[in-house]
Amino acid sequence: MAALLSIRDLQVRFVGRERTVHAVNGVSFDLAPGEVLGILGESGSGKSVTLRAILGLLPPRRTRYAGSIAFEGQELLGLPGRAFSRLRGKSIAMIFQEPATSFDPVYTIGRQITETIVRHEGVGEAAAQARAKELLELVRIPSAAERLKAYPHEMSGGMRQRAMIALALACRPKLLLADEPTTALDATVQIQVLLLLAQLQKDLGLGVIFVTHDVGVAVEVSSRVAVMYAGRVVETGPLADVVRRPVHPYTQGLLASTVHGSMRGRRLDAIPGAPPSLAAAPVGCSFAPRCRHAHAACDATPPEHRFGEGRMARCVLATERAAA
Amino acid sequence: MRKLDDRGGPAQPLLIVNGLRKHFPLKRPMLDAGPRPVVRAVDEVSFSLPKGGTLGVVGESGCGKSTTARLLMHLVEPDAGDVIFDGEAVGRHDGLSVRQMRRQMQMVFQDSYASLNPRLTILETIAFGPVAHGTPLRQARAAAADLLARVGLDPVQFQRRYPHELSGGQRQRVNIARALALGPRLLILDEAVSALDKSVEAQVLNLLAELKEQFDLTYLFISHDLNVVHYISDEVMVMYLGKVVEIGPVETIYGDARHPYTRALLASRPSMDPDRRTNEAPIQGDPPNPIDPPSGCRFRTRCAFAEAVCAGAEPRLATGAAEGHLVACHMNDPASGHGRARLAA
Ligand SMILES: Nc1ncnc2c1ncn2[C@@H]1O[C@H](COP(=O)(O)OP(=O)(O)OP(=O)(O)O)[C@@H](O)[C@H]1O
Ligand SMILES: Nc1ncnc2c1ncn2[C@@H]1O[C@H](COP(=O)(O)OP(=O)(O)O)[C@@H](O)[C@H]1O
Ligand code: SF4
């Protein structure tokens, strides 16, 4: 199947007078229509910047791009702002950890959803209002008609996240970019929102990129995962394969340091050290300073080594580790 | 600083908390003549913490975990309740003064940055408390350098740095070192690893385990991460809207929880197994507002087993699966009149 989204060797730098941040350093992946890709990585690994680059949501003056982002065959990098706003909300929608990023506090959520529908679908006010109510029902907000009149701050955290999903779905997007939309929610509410997203994705056949730092959350929603470290995808593959048989030493370390009850009384197999600063473009493998397998060959940037069914690991030892 | 002596002996719990309560009055809404609304942040919280143990505290945001910690530290004044530290009542004329108690009880917060003074070097930060308590400067600095090494930061490399020159994990190590500088016996860790990345969180959890041995510490470990609490705790206390709903040994809570909220909370954890994803959310809705909590059992608006008795009477903490396991649910009390109460016996 032709890819819905295809990213090739994406690089994103933020240049400033004081310093430059090399946030994304060669990211490539494809997303098929109706597929859910989980992007897993720690803070600062470049997950949000990758998502924001797709929608052109980074500060225009300070951001430098290289590589390619193609949506349904159309190149997005270099697209003028106007073309982006047409795409945004129409074909590609995004949801965030903080609903404040999506909702303006001074308008009711009904008004904001209705306006979006009128703007993008060119329908009348009444039709848009009816659809707004339908959308709130779709995300299972009780007494939807009432809720349209609520201001964002009048809703509980879980309710606001549902309303934000409704807003994102308002114009029937094909691709949904989700940036940790459940991270700030309580456990009992998070699972409700995750299950809702999974159901909507299936019903509407959405392509989804779901960014999270939580392995469990990625397991609940994704069909494939990409693990990011220091601005690169270090490993990808079908969810179950990667979780059960990680090949990249970072993926292995991340899974080993994800605590669960059965590890009680045991010392955790923690990865030593901390992620690199990103002040300079990476030379060689970025994980080398923390990797117990590092050796001379790791001084050169490891290639993307492909193996198995749709798997990739960016490590010079990938061949032998995958075979082991 | 030198650690204070064990006074009560090994059988004396290090901390006993009885009926701790804090209600925060709010501003009356405009044009509203009714009674002033209050947030029932902490209501009749009781527990005891054995020496050398770790008590995990879990519950959703706003359930009163941090307020409990701040009450213990006397950062806010309780409305009611007793705190007994190693056999001595805190804040009573015949007991332990708040100042004496604070030497023995220290706290580490989630926000590693906000809790450090940006104008002090790491070494000055750690030496600050002991100096304020009368330790000579030179001695306090030497002890601080030693503590830095103990939390895994090379003093030569780090002691002159400022907080903004450290990573989150490094700052949290400094916060732990600072808390240890006064030689406390109890460490309250309020979401102390929650802001850290998983790989760094694992390092800090290992460090906490080592320090506990080395310094003979007792932990009160507050976290919303149920997996981490399972890993680190000996006993677990579950809170809901300011109330303790269940408390007991970690294996009982994780293996044989009796309170419907505890069960729902545990079942809400995302699965780690791709073949066993969650199909249905254990409970619906968000936690209600603590300003005007439901009558009777505060969980009844989300509980699948709620009956009339749950609205009428507040369930008391009573023995559950075993000695030392307490549950506040009418189903656990054969005399409550709840239709399922018999099943508990
Ligand atoms: N100074 C205050 N004035 C009014 N309400 C307060 C105050 N401090 C805390 N509260 C309220 O008391 C309740 C319990 O707060 P607390 O911070 O202890 O909960 P928590 O479980 O630790 O939450 P979180 O996990 O979000 O930090 C909340 O509803 C909170 O809004
Ligand atoms: N607008 C910006 N200006 C400068 N640096 C930025 C900006 N946005 C992100 N960064 C930097 O880019 C890196 C990757 O950030 P991000 O993608 O947000 O990480 P994640 O979402 O994985 O936590 C970080 O070092 C971050 O500080
Ligand atoms: S390339 Fe070398 S340093 Fe990088 S992960 Fe593989 S073995 Fe480790």
Ligand code: SF4
């Ligand atoms: S007391 Fe009633 S409402 Fe509360 S948890 Fe038990 S059964 Fe549910």
Ligand SMILES: [Mg+2]
């Ligand atoms: Mg992010």
Ligand SMILES: [Mg+2]
């Ligand atoms: Mg808190």
